[in-house]
Amino acid sequence: MNKTYLKYLLSPWIKNVPNKYVLNLNMDSRTITKGDLFIAVPGTKKDGRHFIREAIYKQSVAILCETKKKENHGIFKYIRNVLIIYFFKLSENISMLANRFYKEPGKKLKIIGVTGTNGKTTVTQLINQWSEILGNKTATMGTLGNGFCNSLNPTKNTTSSAIFIHLFLSIVLEKKAKLVTMEVSSHGLMQNRVKEVPFYIAIFTNLTQDHLDYHQNMKQYESAKWLLFSTHKVKKIILNADDEYGKIWLKKLLNYYTVAVTIQNPKQKKYSTKWINATDIKYINNSVLIAFESSWGAGEISSHLIGHFNATNLLLSLACLLELGYSLSDLIRTSSKLIPVHGRMEIFTFIKKPTFIIDYAHTPDALKKTLDAIRLHYSRYIWCIFGCGGDRDKKKRSIMGAIAEKMSDKVIITNDNPRNEKEKKIIQDILNGCKNKKRILIITNRKKAISYAYCQAKHNHIILIAGKGHEEKQIIQNRHINYSDKKIVLNLLEKKI
Template sequence: MKDELEIFLEKFNVLTLKSKEIPKNAAFVAYSGSKYDGRDFIQEAINNGAKGVIFEAQDFQKKLNLDIPSIAINDLKSKLPSIAAKFYKHPSKKISIVGITGTNGKTTTAYWLSQCLNYLKIKTAFLGTLGYGDANEFKKIQNTTPSAIDLQHIIRESYKKKYKNIAMEVSSHGISEKRIENIDFNYRLFTNLSRDHLDYHKTINEYAAVKKKFMLSEKNGKIIVNIDDKVGESIFNESMLPTEKKISFSIYKKSDIQAINISYNRMSLKFDLNYFEESFPIKLQASGEFNVYNILGVVGCLSAQGFEINEIIESLKSINPVPGRAEFIMSNDDLPMVMIDYAHTADALENILKCVKNNDFKKIILVFGVGGGRDKGKRKAMAEIAEQLADNCIITTDNPRDENPLEIIKDISKYFNHKPMEIIDRKEAICKAITCAEKDDLVVVAGKGHEDYQEIGEKRIYFSDKKVIEDFLKERELKN
């Protein structure tokens, strides 16, 4: 027998948390969040076309005189993953889902995996930091892992569009806030773990525990794990899955899938792939040890899905560069090369700088900042790595949020032994770096990658590193 909520939900086609953007025949969902109380926006949602309201009953004194159907539910936020899954008819049971978690490499691994699966004629959607859809066209989303409502809706829409697979990034916030509950993952992949999000998780151990919880909760599917990482190794050893449902990958330790004899230059990398008991030479258009790990993760996922090694190797030839990840922006031979990268953790910054350091550039000029309102502890580590691996550094603004951008810059600079250049305006900082660079130098602009905004206060203001660089290089070309 159907309960009151099920009967209520049958009236609508869509659930939404957004009071300003109400789809056709949608029910607005309202509960108290960390910054705002969604219930304060009920009238706005109705004015914008909401046909029903589901709201948190607890601690809500306001009298609602609504002319549309409504229902009050206690502890709504924690029940939302289950409500959303039921509403959208449990779409994850009808489609294969790969959940990819870790500090670095999630986007590249998911992006490349989706490309390989599509090459192998398995229609696959990408879902993560870049948005969702296929590699040719992404719809933007607010978070790496969207809300439980949006996730279930995206999975349902993917199924309706005949996708067979989703390669999905799974963030620590998404795990902690239970956005991914009631999603049936067929495969779970762990990339690595280093310091990040400690403003949210408080300690590295708490952060690691969240990632482990996601990986170790797999009871029926398969896991693919980087065992060079200490947390990854413990996940692999502690998992109760049978041996045939666990795949390990590595560079330095013996594993099921291992890369050895690695070499790379600016545009390509080579290694020997030890695949279980066989060995195969691999050559790809990518660079850096960190990308070897990403490729191994993809190989592990494809193996877990039952593809033969010859199919896997052939599919790797289809991978293209990921937007905003170690992305070179070219100009004529008289101007320096410029790279943009999303590196916003100490580990990611170290990876990208070590990669380009080995590529015979005369000097590395780094432009970077650190986000405001987040873990302040990583500023010291990022400053030390920047000074150690870059020849010149310019510290600038990167999503200051509710902090004073100049104070953030000063806070980073104090960890340098030799004072770096400080330029508060990010556009000016980028242009200065390119102006100072010679043609055999490389300018690395780190922190934002694909992002096309700056978070200032509570607003997102349009800003694109790539657009600034392309425009400035064109201007320089015309002058030359």
């Protein structure tokens, strides 16, 4: 059990604090127990300050309350023997508080942060797989869950809360982990969740349209991602220098330790400390062969991950592991053992039945690259089944409709996670990007849409199911319904018809 003096915990910000023991940090009043320090800050949906009475009733050892007035910083009072301390800009300092409480666990670990619109999950999981294959215990935090490579606990957010991140780091440190990979979202960066995490390596995958419901425009979205490289604790930076933002950032980071990852674009290496450049890529059925040259030497890796974008993901992962000190020959030798990531370009094929591909693609760029990859590897008839999430970026819907219509032979629009939006409105937004709406099928029930495609498709057809990937719940209004694209596909393929 962690036990820290409140006086020590707050000493960087507030002096003369009564010296009480804090047993736990907590931002959720529902789970408070005696001895917790309750941190009351405004959130995106609820304001923690509204739950101070509950924290008092449950006998918190103390309450930190965010104040908007700088002159109130450090003032404290008692209500029913519970100490309440006012803290200016508390939200911005939770990561530092958690780091102090858990005795700075990140200093004893090598932490890899991966940010970008698409590819975060694949890159973190490839690093995890590769390091585990080579005999090293790796912990991870991200969309697929938090934990060790083959034992993940589900999570609601790509990037967890600042308190949970440092708790997690302290737990995996006790379990003898040396390496931690972490997906870093733009929301997490804006909300200071990783502010005090010491990243040994930060990786940038790409930046394309997404989350504009939160960031409003691409300029603000870019600024959020740039925070990881400009204001956070980062020792080394690996950039996809083929991405338009990656190219700009590489030149802005001339005085930093950077690695440029490119595909047949060796010019970028002059702006970086080290580099990897793919010189030739062969796309063969369900695999890819990548010949490359680099600061570490030349070679060729093979993988069962398909598509041009996965070639970039593989090279970013390779660069990271080389920076961690793994040998190039070992990485080349074991590359073929890497398997596709759950819900990311997962291929399901049975003899004399259509081939299904499940992918998390839920942005215009991701959907385009996924369909590009399928065309690259298979010269076949493509079905595309997808929808768009409710209460999320509405601007991308028509763009995704246009991409699906242009790049596939048959489109079925269905529900993704409509949440509290009307499904008809979401579907109409998608249809607004389609030129020939009569050619588009609309089957709102996702299971029925997949079943229809399976029954109508020929054995040599490809059926892409995009948008939900690994998810095992569908959110309709406020209900979280058990649902899995993968389970439906396997049930269909295993039927003896």
